[in-house]
Amino acid sequence: MNALNHGESQSPKSASWNVGDMIFKYLTSFFAALVLLLIALMAYEMYSSSSLSIQKFGWGFLIGTEWDPVMDQYGALPFVYGTLVSSFIALVLALPVGLGVAIFLTELAPKWIERPLSFTIELLAGIPSIVYGLWGFFVMVPWIRTTVEPFLSKYLGSIPLFAGAPYGVGMLAAGIILSIMILPIISSISRDVLKAVPIAQKEAALALGSTRWESTRIALSYSRSGIMGATILGLGRAFGETMAVTMVIGNRPVISASLFEPGYTMASVLANEFTEATSEMYISALIEIALVLFVVALLVNAAARLLVWSFTRNSDVGGRL
Amino acid sequence: MKTIFFRYRKIKNVGMYALCVASVLVALVPLMLIFYHTISHGLEALSVNFFTQLPKPVGEPGGGLGNAIVGTLILVGLGSLIGLPIGIFSGVYLSEFGNNKFGMIVRFMTDVLNGVPSIVTGVVAYTIVVLPAKHFSAYAGGFALGILMIPIVTRTTEEMLKTVPNSYREAALALGIPQWKTTLRIIIPSAIGGIVTGVMLAVARAAGETAPLLFTALNNRFWHTTLDQPIASLTVFIYNYGVSPFEDWIAQAWAGALVLILLILFLSVAVRFATRQRF
Numbered sequence: 001m002n003a004l005n006h007g008e009s010q011s012p013k014s015a016s017w018n019v020g021d022m023i024f025k026y027l028t029s030f031f032a033a034l035v036l037l038l039i040a041l042m043a044y045e046m047y048s049s050s051s052l053s054i055q056k057f058g059w060g061f062l063i064g065t066e067w068d069p070v071m072d073q074y075g076a077l078p079f080v081y082g083t084l085v086s087s088f089i090a091l092v093l094a095l096p097v098g099l100g101v102a103i104f105l106t107e108l109a110p111k112w113i114e115r116p117l118s119f120t121i122e123l124l125a126g127i128p129s130i131v132y133g134l135w136g137f138f139v140m141v142p143w144i145r146t147t148v149e150p151f152l153s154k155y156l157g158s159i160p161l162f163a164g165a166p167y168g169v170g171m172l173a174a175g176i177i178l179s180i181m182i183l184p185i186i187s188s189i190s191r192d193v194l195k196a197v198p199i200a201q202k203e204a205a206l207a208l209g210s211t212r213w214e215s216t217r218i219a220l221s222y223s224r225s226g227i228m229g230a231t232i233l234g235l236g237r238a239f240g241e242t243m244a245v246t247m248v249i250g251n252r253p254v255i256s257a258s259l260f261e262p263g264y265t266m267a268s269v270l271a272n273e274f275t276e277a278t279s280e281m282y283i284s285a286l287i288e289i290a291l292v293l294f295v296v297a298l299l300v301n302a303a304a305r306l307l308v309w310s311f312t313r314n315s316d317v318g319g320r321l
Numbered sequence: 322m323k324t325i326f327f328r329y330r331k332i333k334n335v336g337m338y339a340l341c342v343a344s345v346l347v348a349l350v351p352l353m354l355i356f357y358h359t360i361s362h363g364l365e366a367l368s369v370n371f372f373t374q375l376p377k378p379v380g381e382p383g384g385g386l387g388n389a390i391v392g393t394l395i396l397v398g399l400g401s402l403i404g405l406p407i408g409i410f411s412g413v414y415l416s417e418f419g420n421n422k423f424g425m426i427v428r429f430m431t432d433v434l435n436g437v438p439s440i441v442t443g444v445v446a447y448t449i450v451v452l453p454a455k456h457f458s459a460y461a462g463g464f465a466l467g468i469l470m471i472p473i474v475t476r477t478t479e480e481m482l483k484t485v486p487n488s489y490r491e492a493a494l495a496l497g498i499p500q501w502k503t504t505l506r507i508i509i510p511s512a513i514g515g516i517v518t519g520v521m522l523a524v525a526r527a528a529g530e531t532a533p534l535l536f537t538a539l540n541n542r543f544w545h546t547t548l549d550q551p552i553a554s555l556t557v558f559i560y561n562y563g564v565s566p567f568e569d570w571i572a573q574a575w576a577g578a579l580v581l582i583l584l585i586l587f588l589s590v591a592v593r594f595a596t597r598q599r600f
Contacts, residue, residue, distance in 0.1 A: 024501030025418055031410035032419075032427045035471060039430055042437075042445045042468075049448045100344025108338060117345070119593060124352050126585050128529025130556045131578045134563045135355045138362075138571075180351045187348070211334040233436070240438020242532035243560060267440050267532070274447070274536040290444035294437060301436035305429060 089175025399463025412478025477519025
C-alpha cells in the first residue's frame with residue numbers, strides 16, 4: 001500500500017491522471033475526517049445540552065447522592081457506584097474464565113476444535129443485549145433467587161456483601177449477566193495477544209525443562225500488557241451495557257453494601273427515565289450522565305487500544321479487534 | 322525430594338490445563354441455555370400471524386409484531402444510508418492512503434467510537450434530531466443506528482482491502498491505470514466479499530440494538546406511513562412486552578427474541594461462509 005502514495009512524484013505527463021487521483025484521495029479522506037468530526041460533534045452536543053446541570057451542580061454532580069426529580073435535585077453517585085460495582089463483579093467472574101478459554105484455544109486445542117469453538121464463543125458477542133435481558137429476567141434471576149443467593153448467604157452470610165434477603169434482581173444478577181456478555185471480548189483479544197507471543201519464548205522455556213503449563217506462564221507474563229488491554233476493553237463494554245442490566249438490576253438509586261440489594265447504573269437510568277423527563281434540568285442532568293459515560297468510554301478505550309496495539313503492532317493479529 | 326517436586330509440577334501442569342478445559346465448558350453453558358430457552362419459549366408464540374399482524378390490545382389473544390419487524394428493517398435501512406458510505410469510504414482511505422499520521426488517528430478514533438456505549442449514541446441522536454424537530458421520529462433512530470454501524474464497516478473494509486495482494490495494485494499501475502480506477506475497479510471488486518461481510522456484521526449489530534431507539538424512534542402500535550413519526554422496532558417491543566405483566570405479551574417477547582437470534586445466527590454463519598470462501 002505504501003508504494004502507492006506517490007501521486008505527487010509522478011512525471012508531469014501524467015498530470016491529467018492525477019486530477020482523478022487527487023479527487024479520489026480527497027473524497028475518501030473527507031469521509032475519514034467525518035469520523036473525527038462526528039466524535040467531536042457528539043462531545044459538543046452533549047456538553048452544550050447539559051450546561052444547565054453542569055452549571056448548577058458542578059463536580060458535586062458526581063458525588064451527590066440525592067436523585068430527586070420532584071425537587072430538581074440531581075446527584076449521580078448511586079449510578080456511578082452501580083456501574084462500577086456491577087462491572088467489577090463482571091470482571092472478577094469473566095477474567096479467569098476468559099483467560100482459560102484463550103489459553104485452551106492457543107495452547108491446547110487442535111485446529112479442528114479451535115476454529116469452530118472460537119466461532120461459537122464469539123456468537124455470545126453477537127447475541128443482542130435485549131435477549132440477554134429477557135433470558136436474565138425470566139431464567140437467571142429466579143435461579144439466583146432460589147439457588148445462588150440462599151447458598152451464598154448460608155455459607156458467606158456473615159460478610160456484609162452477601163447479607164440480606166434474596167431478591168434475585170440486584171447487583172449480583174447484573175454482574176453475572178455482564179460477565180457472560182464481556183467474556184467473548186476478553187477471550188478473543190487475549191487469544192490474539194497470546195498468539196502474538198514469539199514462539200522462541202515458549203521454546204526456550206521448554207528447552208530449559210519446564211512443563212507446558214510453565215511455558216504458558218511465561219507466555220502469559222510476556223503478554224500481560226496485551227491481556228490488561230483486553231481486560232480494560234471488557235470493562236469498557238460492561239460500563240456501557242444498558243438493556244440487560246436494566247432488566248435485572250432492580251433499578252433503585254441506593255448505595256448498599258450487599259450485592260443482593262437492587263441498584264442502578266448510569267446506562268439504565270438513561271434507558272428508564274429519559275422519555276419521562278419533564279423539566280429542563282432533569283433532561284440536562286440525564287444528558288450529563290451520558291456525557292460522563294462518553295468520556296469514560298473514550299478514556300477506557302483509548303487506554304486499552306494503546307495497550308493492545310503496542311503489543312500486537314508487529315504481528316499480523318489483533319488489530320482487527 | 323527432587324522427584325516429589327517434579328511430580329508436583331506435573332500435577333500442576335495437568336491441573337491448570339484441566340481448569341482451562343473447565344472454563345471452556347463454563348463459557349459454553351450460558352450460550353446453550355440462552356439458545357435453549359429462547360427457542361423453547363419462542364416457538365410457543367411463533368406463527369404466521371406473528372409476522373403479518375398488528376399488535377393486539379391486552380387481553381385479546383393473537384396478533385403479531387408485523388409492524389415492528391418492518392420498522393426494524395426501515396430503521397436499519399436508514400442507518401445503512403449513513404453508516405455504509407462513511408464506513409466504506411473511510412475504510413478505503415485507511416487501506417489505500419492511511420499510512421500516515423492522519424490515518425493512524427482516524428484508525429484509533431474509529432476503534433474508540435466502536436467502544437462508545439450505544440445508549441450514548443441514542444442521547445446524541447436525541448439532542449441533534451429529536452430536540453430541534455420537537456418529536457420522536459424514524460429519522461432519529463436511523464441516525465443513532467448509523468453512527469453505530471460506521472466503525473464496524475470502516476475497520477472490516479480496511480482489513481479486507483489490505484488482504485488484496487500488493488501485486489494487483491502494482492500491476493494495474495504499471496499498465497498505466499490511474500490509482501482511483503485501480504481502487505474502484507480492481508481492488509474493491511477483489512475484496513467485495515469481505516466488504517459485504519462487514520456490512521452484514523454492522524446490520525446484525527444495528528438490528529439487535531435497543532438502547533439507542535428507546536428515546537429516538539420510540540414505539541408505535543400501527544403500520545408506518547411516514548418516517549417523520551415514531552416507529553416500532555422488534556427490540557423495543559421485546560423490551561416493553563418482556564417487562565409487562567401479561568402472559569400473552571411475554572410469550573410474544575420470547576418469539577421476538579427468537580426471530581432476532583435466528584437473524585443474527587443466519588448473518589454470522591453467512592459471514593463465516595463468505596470469509597472462508599475467499600480468504
